[in-house]
Amino acid sequence: MYQSTAWTYGIFLTSWLCWSSLLTGAQNSITHPEEVKALKEIKRSLIDPNNNLRNWNRGDPCTSNWTGIVCSNGTSNDGYRHVLKLQLMKLKLLGNLSSKLGRLSNLTILLLSGNQLTGPLPKELGYLPNLNILQIDENNISGPIPVSFANLNKTGHFHLNNNSISGQIPPELYKLPSLVHLLLDSNNLSGYLPPELSKMPQLQILQLDNNNFNGTTIPASYGDMSQLLKLSLRNCNLQGEMPDMSRVPKLLYLDLSSNKLNGPIPPDRLSENITTIGLSNNHLTGEIPINFSGLPRLQRLLIANNSLSGSIPSSIWQNRTLNKMENLTVELQNNELSNITGSTDLPPNVTVWLQGNPLCSNANLVQFCGSKSEGESKSQSPTNNTLLCSCPPSYEDSPISDGCACAAPLLVGYRLKSPGFSDFLPYRFEFEDSLTSGLELVRHQLYIDSFEWEEGPRLKMYLKLFPVDNHFNHSEVQRLVTLFESWKIPAQPPIFGPYELLNLILLDVYKDAIPTPQRSSLSKGALAGIVLGAIAGAVTLSTVVFLLILRRHVRKTSAISRKRRASKASMKIDGVKSFTYGELATATNNFNSSTVTGQGGYGKVYKGILVDGSVVAIKRAQEGSLQGEKEFLTEIELLSRLHHRNLVSLVGYCDEECEQMLVYEFMSNGTLRDNLSAKAKHPLNFAMRLRIALGSAKGILYLHTDANPPIFHRDIKASNILLDSKYTAKVADFGLSRLAPVADVEGTVPTYVSTVVRGTPGYLDPEYFLTHKLTDKSDVYSLGVVFLELLTGMQPISHGKNIVREVNVAYQSSMIFSIIDGRMGSYPFESVVKFFTLALKCCQEETDARPSMAEVVRELESICSRMPEADAITADHMFTNVAKVVTPPPSSSSSSRVKYPYVSSDVSGSNLVSEVMPVIKPR
Numbered sequence: 001m002y003q004s005t006a007w008t009y010g011i012f013l014t015s016w017l018c019w020s021s022l023l024t025g026a027q028n029s030i031t032h033p034e035e036v037k038a039l040k041e042i043k044r045s046l047i048d049p050n051n052n053l054r055n056w057n058r059g060d061p062c063t064s065n066w067t068g069i070v071c072s073n074g075t076s077n078d079g080y081r082h083v084l085k086l087q088l089m090k091l092k093l094l095g096n097l098s099s100k101l102g103r104l105s106n107l108t109i110l111l112l113s114g115n116q117l118t119g120p121l122p123k124e125l126g127y128l129p130n131l132n133i134l135q136i137d138e139n140n141i142s143g144p145i146p147v148s149f150a151n152l153n154k155t156g157h158f159h160l161n162n163n164s165i166s167g168q169i170p171p172e173l174y175k176l177p178s179l180v181h182l183l184l185d186s187n188n189l190s191g192y193l194p195p196e197l198s199k200m201p202q203l204q205i206l207q208l209d210n211n212n213f214n215g216t217t218i219p220a221s222y223g224d225m226s227q228l229l230k231l232s233l234r235n236c237n238l239q240g241e242m243p244d245m246s247r248v249p250k251l252l253y254l255d256l257s258s259n260k261l262n263g264p265i266p267p268d269r270l271s272e273n274i275t276t277i278g279l280s281n282n283h284l285t286g287e288i289p290i291n292f293s294g295l296p297r298l299q300r301l302l303i304a305n306n307s308l309s310g311s312i313p314s315s316i317w318q319n320r321t322l323n324k325m326e327n328l329t330v331e332l333q334n335n336e337l338s339n340i341t342g343s344t345d346l347p348p349n350v351t352v353w354l355q356g357n358p359l360c361s362n363a364n365l366v367q368f369c370g371s372k373s374e375g376e377s378k379s380q381s382p383t384n385n386t387l388l389c390s391c392p393p394s395y396e397d398s399p400i401s402d403g404c405a406c407a408a409p410l411l412v413g414y415r416l417k418s419p420g421f422s423d424f425l426p427y428r429f430e431f432e433d434s435l436t437s438g439l440e441l442v443r444h445q446l447y448i449d450s451f452e453w454e455e456g457p458r459l460k461m462y463l464k465l466f467p468v469d470n471h472f473n474h475s476e477v478q479r480l481v482t483l484f485e486s487w488k489i490p491a492q493p494p495i496f497g498p499y500e501l502l503n504l505i506l507l508d509v510y511k512d513a514i515p516t517p518q519r520s521s522l523s524k525g526a527l528a529g530i531v532l533g534a535i536a537g538a539v540t541l542s543t544v545v546f547l548l549i550l551r552r553h554v555r556k557t558s559a560i561s562r563k564r565r566a567s568k569a570s571m572k573i574d575g576v577k578s579f580t581y582g583e584l585a586t587a588t589n590n591f592n593s594s595t596v597t598g599q600g601g602y603g604k605v606y607k608g609i610l611v612d613g614s615v616v617a618i619k620r621a622q623e624g625s626l627q628g629e630k631e632f633l634t635e636i637e638l639l640s641r642l643h644h645r646n647l648v649s650l651v652g653y654c655d656e657e658c659e660q661m662l663v664y665e666f667m668s669n670g671t672l673r674d675n676l677s678a679k680a681k682h683p684l685n686f687a688m689r690l691r692i693a694l695g696s697a698k699g700i701l702y703l704h705t706d707a708n709p710p711i712f713h714r715d716i717k718a719s720n721i722l723l724d725s726k727y728t729a730k731v732a733d734f735g736l737s738r739l740a741p742v743a744d745v746e747g748t749v750p751t752y753v754s755t756v757v758r759g760t761p762g763y764l765d766p767e768y769f770l771t772h773k774l775t776d777k778s779d780v781y782s783l784g785v786v787f788l789e790l791l792t793g794m795q796p797i798s799h800g801k802n803i804v805r806e807v808n809v810a811y812q813s814s815m816i817f818s819i820i821d822g823r824m825g826s827y828p829f830e831s832v833v834k835f836f837t838l839a840l841k842c843c844q845e846e847t848d849a850r851p852s853m854a855e856v857v858r859e860l861e862s863i864c865s866r867m868p869e870a871d872a873i874t875a876d877h878m879f880t881n882v883a884k885v886v887t888p889p890p891s892s893s894s895s896s897r898v899k900y901p902y903v904s905s906d907v908s909g910s911n912l913v914s915e916v917m918p919v920i921k922p923r
């Protein structure tokens with residue numbers, strides 16, 4: 001739709017640029033021809049099912065901003081631009097790595113993580129003299145590591161974990177003078193562990209878990225690595241004795257578990273900052289070294305399932321002072337341990353597991369011998385799992401002054417790929433501080449919303465970046481996104497290891513800050529001139545130049561004016577009328593600004609009077625919101641099939657060149673939001689509010705269950721619920737590209753980092769915001785917020801206060817009557833409480849705790865049915881009065897009164913079909 005339009009623009013724009021640069025001979029801004037050729041080869045060897053690389057045929061890679069390519073800016077000695085970075089992560093790419101990657105001789109960063117690439121690593125990658133970061137982790141790469149990689153003497157980061165790489169690790173890799181992180185875990189490597197690797201002068205992390213090193217030993221030389229922080233050789237089929245690691249001064253993390261190591265544990269004291277010692281599932285014998293005592297940072301001592309004997313020095317946990325952030329877990333199950341020396345009192349925050357040892361027959365020690373339950377959760381969320389729009393807990397003393405700042409955070413999915421600890425809490429603040437300063441933010445702007453341990457172990461977390469003022473300005477958003485995307489955040493303390501960006505979510509308010517990659521920067525005028533009559537498809541330069549010249553002569557169109565043509569819509573859509581531009585221009589007095597009744601992201605809404613006298617609302621897409629014709633008509637076709645008394649119905653549409661308009665029935669009483677505002681002339685009473693709630697819920701239920709395909713509204717809010725002349729609630733703004741997602745939302749977007757979450761702050765399902773998983777319960781949440789507005793009259797967010805939180809607080813302290821909207825007149829106590837309870841249930845943070853839309857309808861019907869008769873009558877009376885005042889009905893007798901759902905039997909809600917409106921006849 002919009003994108004395909006932009007795409008078409010792109011083809012011509014690019015060709016236009018090529019053409020003009022040829023004409024002017026401006027050669028210095030183009031990519032080196034060798035590299036252009038190489039990129040085309042690279043693309044040819046990839047399979048790109050989601051067509052993310054669709055612009056990789058057009059024009060010049062560097063000047064046309066091909067997806068995932070970052071170039072030098074044209075100041076190279078040879079006068080050409082060179083590809084510096086290739087970033088194609090998480091694009092679901094298949095196929096092989098082309099040997100032509102070796103031709104990108106200036107490449108510094110190659111990121112291909114998280115695709116499904118197969119085939120071997122080309123040896124040519126080893127000939128990239130400038131390569132600093134090589135990440136091809138999480139693919140299906142096979143074959144050996146080429147010896148040529150030993151030439152990569154600028155490479156600091158080598159991430160090839162989670163592939164099917166086989167064979168011997170080339171001993172020659174020791175020549176890599178700059179290598180800091182070597183991650184080869186979860187592959188099929190075999191052979192032996194080269195002792196020479198210890199010669200790497202900078203190596204901090206060596207992670208080789210889950211490989212099969214044929215029963216060889218761990219070289220003793222690994223105990224001599226001066227910069228090593230982490231050695232992880234878990235499940236590598238290693239045997240022999242454990243090396244003495246006491247001479248590794250900075251060691252933080254040692255995991256040798258699940259091998260066949262035998263012999264004793266070397267007795268010398270390990271580094272003072274060690275956090276994790278993992279030796280479980282081996283054949284270790286002898287005693288537990290006394291030197292494991294009082295290690296000041298120790299979090300995990302895991303030596304279960306070995307053959308250790310002797311007694312356990314309780315000084316391991318007694319000689320530790322743990323602050324409240326710290327925990328120490330000692331696992332020694334299934335050994336031959338016979339006693340504990342020293343006090344058996346356990347300090348708080350210490351857990352010791354001793355099950356399966358002889359000492360368990362000692363009645364004094366059975367407390368340590370319970371079985372380790374599976375109840376231990378791998379994921380830890382901060383206790384205060386904050387709502388989307390609430391402030392971070394540290395907010396009180398923060399310099400962020402305006403309460404509204406908390407309404408519009410940026411959300412960043414971030415992952416530590418190989419951290420040097422097992423518990424994050426003791427390091428959390430150091431992490432926050434260092435990243436805050438790395439991003440040049442002020443304290444309290446960055447907040448870790450939640451975190452979770454994953455396989456690896458890797459630590460995934462969601463960060464919220466809060467603006468200092470109401471929201472970030474565009475240049476600030478751009479600055480932050482660039483820092484994250486371009487790998488430019490200054491290095492964090494080494495304990496945090498390498499990181500990766502998982503995603504970066506921008507709320508609607510920020511979506512204009514980041515230009516869509518395919519979007520043009522030429523003026524709209526010039527664009528329109530080029531684009532008119534555009535054809536799609538990849539075309540060679542000469543054809544394009546020819547076509548351009550031809551077309552520009554053929555079509556003398558004013559660049560900016562929107563050209564009208566008689567409707568060419570050949571597709572006939574039942575039930576809706578196809579209007580001409582002229583008809584709608586007449587209806588709106590030529591789109592006079594006095595007829596504008598609203599403005600949305602899509603465009604303006606006009607009130608129009610058709611020739612037959614009927615009043616309609618006309619939604620007119622602005623330039624930039626236009627969809628492709630086919631998509632537009634498909635959507636109309638879909639909308640035309642939706643009929644329900646609680647949905648605003650589509651009357652017709654107009655689709656002419658450069659104009660797309662939707663024509664809806666006009667709702668004379670405006671939006672629910674306006675009717676709830678303090679300025680509303682005729683406040684709604686409780687019965688009317690209940691009825692509006694029920695109507696809205698029924699309309700949405702119809703979208704969820706009766707529409708085919710089902711539609712999730714995604715943007716339910718009080719201003720999208722309209723009231724007709726009889727105050728019947730009608731849901732608006734559904735259908736426009738709001739189909740329920742077929743697969744996951746992530747990955748179908750062309751750039752992996754910038755995903756726009758649809759919706760309005762204050763109404764947005766916190767779980768959708770966090771996970772991107774859109775479900776029907778996201779609409780339930782938003783509708784719950786509308787219910788709270790109906791009850792309290794409050795805005796979802798005002799003065800930094802979030803309605804859900806405010807009502808929850810009042811509800812829990814039995815104070816709801818202090819927040820009820822005073823203007824809704826008298827109401828039955830019991831019904832109001834039930835309505836509050838339902839609303840808050842809809843606004844639960846956890847998706848599963850929310851009722852389904854069908855349950856919401858059922859509960860509202862039950863509340864309505866129990867409304868005392870008297871109330872219903874008063875409400876009815878009141879309602880007719882209001883209706884009379886606002887729009888005098890043509891025949892305002894009592895017989896024309898609208899029946900209340902809760903007193904009439906014919907609208908039970910279970911019978912949606914009976915409510916289906918007759919199809920509107922084409923006019």
Ligand SMILES: *[C@@H]1O[C@H](CO)[C@@H](O)[C@H](O)[C@H]1NC(C)=O
Nearest residue numbers: 014017063064065519520521
């Ligand atoms: C390519 O990106 C650069 C820098 O972001 C921008 O200045 C330029 O206009 C873009 N070119 C095109 C054709 O989009």
Ligand SMILES: *[C@@H]1O[C@H](CO)[C@@H](O)[C@H](O)[C@H]1NC(C)=O
Nearest residue numbers: 071072073074075076082084
């Ligand atoms: C780009 O150009 C600017 C000045 O024009 C220069 O400072 C910068 O180093 C250049 N960057 C690259 C990558 O060549």
Ligand SMILES: *[C@@H]1O[C@H](CO)[C@@H](O)[C@H](O)[C@H]1NC(C)=O
Nearest residue numbers: 032076078082105106129130
């Ligand atoms: C970039 O590549 C060109 C051509 O291959 C080469 O001449 C130049 O030295 C390279 N620049 C750097 C910084 O390696």
Ligand SMILES: *[C@@H]1O[C@H](CO)[C@@H](O)[C@H](O)[C@H]1NC(C)=O
Nearest residue numbers: 129151152153154175177178
């Ligand atoms: C990197 O390798 C090149 C050639 O293989 C060599 O000339 C250069 O000195 C090496 N750099 C370092 C820091 O070892």
Ligand SMILES: *[C@@H]1O[C@H](CO)[C@@H](O)[C@H](O)[C@H]1NC(C)=O
Nearest residue numbers: 167189190191212213214215
């Ligand atoms: C090691 O294992 C690989 C594959 O599992 C096998 O091909 C190789 O012969 C083995 N080497 C030794 C020395 O056992």
Ligand SMILES: *[C@@H]1O[C@H](CO)[C@@H](O)[C@H](O)[C@H]1NC(C)=O
Nearest residue numbers: 248249250251271272273274
């Ligand atoms: C241990 O950590 C402390 C605090 O981070 C640091 O000052 C000290 O240098 C570290 N010790 C070693 C041996 O790295």
Ligand SMILES: *[C@@H]1O[C@H](CO)[C@@H](O)[C@H](O)[C@H]1NC(C)=O
Nearest residue numbers: 290291293294313315318319
């Ligand atoms: C544990 O602490 C006590 C008292 O502080 C001390 O006497 C003892 O030597 C310590 N034991 C070890 C193994 O560090």
